[in-house]
Amino acid sequence: MPHISAKLPQIDDPDVDQSLLSITAVADRHAQSRAAEAIVAHWQDAAWPAGLRSLHLYRSTDGKRVAAYGQCTKEFTAADGTDVLAFPRSAASSDIRFEPYVPYGLHRTVGGSAAMGDVPRCFPLAVFDVGDRQKSTDWIDGLLGREEESAGPDRAYPGAVSANFCISADGRYVLIFSEWTTEEHAAHHMKTLIEALLSAAPVASSEPNTRYEHFVSLRREDR
Structure with a gap:
């Protein structure tokens, strides 16, 4: 259990x-x-x-979204997860249209300058509709290349823990999942650097400035 x-x-x-990953918009x-x-009760x-190791729920700090994130091993298949990955239709959530999960694989991770052991408390999540796997790979590598040109290879951003660049299984989408020690640090970084980088390589996206807080995690076992 x-x-x-x-x-x-x-x-x-x-x-x-x-x-x-599933990101669902809500009214308030x-x-x-x-x-x-409702999601946590269902889980x-x-x-x-x-193969399903853990499930994690995040709430956007603006009150407009919930993000459900899971981690799986190679034993997992989507068909086997029909039950737990089917969203609840309880009375409490009957008017909410939950978005289906999209599978992703990690492409690149960039470490931040936060001290070892600092706990992240703010998690910017953004999904970009890039087109196909080659375009997604090139877009990520180009974005990080421009960042190094602008900020240097050390990326000494206050409060930064990590930035993780994932590509969907069909190659179409890029997920940027970042971890920061505070929302203030994350918001400053988005305003001063990332918005400029994204404007240089624009693609259709979810709201790239949406920041989340961790709500709860469920695990099959602690490791």
Whole structure:
């Protein structure tokens, strides 16, 4: 049985072969709370298939979204996860249209300048519709190349823990999943650097400035 864990996901965990992400828009903070509580209750009650290691829920700090994130090993198949990955239709969440999970693989990770052991508390998440796998790879590598030209290879951003660049299984989407010690540091970074970089290589995206806080994690086992 899964259990609630204080352990955050390690995005670049070498034992994770695939991640899953669903971002759902909600009307307001009340709906956000209802959605979050319904999802967690469902995760606790549903059967977990082999290979599903953990599920993590995040709430956007603007009260407009919930993000469900899972980590899987190579044993996991989407068909096996039909139960736990089917979103709840309880009375508390009946008016919310949950978005399906999209599978991703990690392409590149960039470490931040935060001290070893600093706990991230703010998580900017953004999804970009790039087109295909080659374009996604080139877009990520180009974005990071321009960042080095602008900020230097050390990337000494206050409060930065990590930036993780993932590509969807079909190659179409790029997910940028960042970790910061505070929302203030994350917001400053987005305003001063990332917006300029993204404007230089524009693609259709979710709201790139959306920042999330961790709500709860469930794990099959702590490792």
